[in-house]
Amino acid sequence: MAVKKNMALLIQYDGSRYDGWQRQGNTDNTIQGRLETVLEKMTGSFQEVHGSGRTDAGVHALGQVANVHLNTDMKEEEICLYLNRYLPEDIGILNVKEVPERFHSRLLVREKIYTYWVETGQRCPVFQRKYIYTLGEKPDLEAMREGAGFLIGTHDFTGFCTSRNKKKSAVRTLKAIEIIPHGSQLEYVITGDGFLYNMVRIIVGTLIETGLGRRTPRSVAETLEGLDRQTAGFTAPAKGLFLTKAVYGTEIFGGDGR
Amino acid sequence: MAVKKNMALLIQYDGSRYDGWQRQGNTDNTIQGRLETVLEKMTGSFQEVHGSGRTDAGVHALGQVANVHLNTDMKEEEICLYLNRYLPEDIGILNVKEVPERFHSRLLVREKIYTYWVETGQRCPVFQRKYIYTLGEKPDLEAMREGAGFLIGTHDFTGFCTSRNKKKSAVRTLKAIEIIPHGSQLEYVITGDGFLYNMVRIIVGTLIETGLGRRTPRSVAETLEGLDRQTAGFTAPAKGLFLTKAVYGTEIFGGDGR
Numbered sequence: 001m002a003v004k005k006n007m008a009l010l011i012q013y014d015g016s017r018y019d020g021w022q023r024q025g026n027t028d029n030t031i032q033g034r035l036e037t038v039l040e041k042m043t044g045s046f047q048e049v050h051g052s053g054r055t056d057a058g059v060h061a062l063g064q065v066a067n068v069h070l071n072t073d074m075k076e077e078e079i080c081l082y083l084n085r086y087l088p089e090d091i092g093i094l095n096v097k098e099v100p101e102r103f104h105s106r107l108l109v110r111e112k113i114y115t116y117w118v119e120t121g122q123r124c125p126v127f128q129r130k131y132i133y134t135l136g137e138k139p140d141l142e143a144m145r146e147g148a149g150f151l152i153g154t155h156d157f158t159g160f161c162t163s164r165n166k167k168k169s170a171v172r173t174l175k176a177i178e179i180i181p182h183g184s185q186l187e188y189v190i191t192g193d194g195f196l197y198n199m200v201r202i203i204v205g206t207l208i209e210t211g212l213g214r215r216t217p218r219s220v221a222e223t224l225e226g227l228d229r230q231t232a233g234f235t236a237p238a239k240g241l242f243l244t245k246a247v248y249g250t251e252i253f254g255g256d257g258r
Numbered sequence: 259m260a261v262k263k264n265m266a267l268l269i270q271y272d273g274s275r276y277d278g279w280q281r282q283g284n285t286d287n288t289i290q291g292r293l294e295t296v297l298e299k300m301t302g303s304f305q306e307v308h309g310s311g312r313t314d315a316g317v318h319a320l321g322q323v324a325n326v327h328l329n330t331d332m333k334e335e336e337i338c339l340y341l342n343r344y345l346p347e348d349i350g351i352l353n354v355k356e357v358p359e360r361f362h363s364r365l366l367v368r369e370k371i372y373t374y375w376v377e378t379g380q381r382c383p384v385f386q387r388k389y390i391y392t393l394g395e396k397p398d399l400e401a402m403r404e405g406a407g408f409l410i411g412t413h414d415f416t417g418f419c420t421s422r423n424k425k426k427s428a429v430r431t432l433k434a435i436e437i438i439p440h441g442s443q444l445e446y447v448i449t450g451d452g453f454l455y456n457m458v459r460i461i462v463g464t465l466i467e468t469g470l471g472r473r474t475p476r477s478v479a480e481t482l483e484g485l486d487r488q489t490a491g492f493t494a495p496a497k498g499l500f501l502t503k504a505v506y507g508t509e510i511f512g513g514d515g516r
Contacts, residue, residue: 012384060385084381092384123342126270126350127318127389 004071007079008099008252009035011064014090016130016239020057021064031055031091035066038086042079043072052109052246056198058238060131062115065246067105095253111175111247114190114200117240118208121184132185133240139186139211141179146217147210148177150224151203158227160203161196162235170196177203189244198235206233262329264361265337266510267293268353269322274388274497275348278315279322289313289349293324296344300337301330310367310504314456316496318389320373323504325363353511369433369505372448372458375498376466379442390443391498397444397469399437404475405468406435408482409461416485418461419454420493428454435461447502456493464491
């Protein structure tokens, strides 16, 4: 007799050809939808898969965490093998762990880390072409870091998000923005307790404009205080963005999470 | 007045959607064909592009070298920018250098380095799915290295190639086969003065069979001596293979060639 178990999944995906994480209506082409379809085939009944957060169309994941309640006798490893066998090649399950009944990947997530990649050279790198934004200019690191400094801490990030539900709080805590140069490429590592719609991409776009001298570092603080999206920078393209890690109170997958 | 110049190109490509390097007839979908089309558009006249060697359908390149005689006043950098602007995103020009009139990238190449990637875990890695062969088993390194040892040196490699022109010599010098583990992945680095059709892929397939105990290291030497393709291993899939470097008597592109 199968027992209902709460299973956490550690997931990677190439978001290039998907309409984002969150399941949609009839013409579903989402990561959540693909997972649910394969799990329904596996167990014989539909169960909703909860992700640590939604990723937009075209955004990738190196360490998305989701959970789902499954009526199954299959072991963790068997579920992992089954999923990787039937999911498309651009979605991969790195690990499956049984977690306590009440674990919920979205409600209990403490911190998320996003990574954004920019190519400052004029040539789009062939093997990263789907995973990097080719800016073709070299933004000033110090100006970007100074602008980023204003965003760290707990703030209302209304100025840095797209069309949101105004009844919900836009207060989030941004813990760190690191900007790491790798040759002609820049890696932005952005850590926070939660993110609004398009927030990471608007932050990156605003910092890029700052680094190119199109706005002052101080103007980043002004946008934050003014709560006006119109005064922030452009929304950096989805393809440069990765959801890299979701952090919980305990280590779900052990070790480095892989 | 434009002067005819011999230009060397350093090229990267993702071979996934191409029918290999060498231009074909009417339905051309090759790397050489794409380059020639853009160069004809640039100069107004067709010129053949000579590659250091042909890569098969689905094989990638990190450092293919080609040369072409062009009637143009454009500078090296201008040609590079033009090509990257008009070539598809999965073909990239890393560098363009004017070379002496008699330089010929195929006839003068001294050494070529190919790299082959194998995933020994059962899960195909999402972001490398087009660039690695997922074997799903762990071949024994020492057995493979012992087998590879028999291939080093100058030999008739008839046993390690597919359907060839029997009038031409199959004697090649293999300088090195390194097998480098990276976590669950294996990187084969194969250096030689030239390679026959499918030779790298058959060598890798034969070494994999050796590492899995399906044949002895000694049998690699027997295939070499017997000159019989039927006794060699399988042809490893194209997608794991990269032409990594073509080496000439002088450094064409300077420094590390990038």
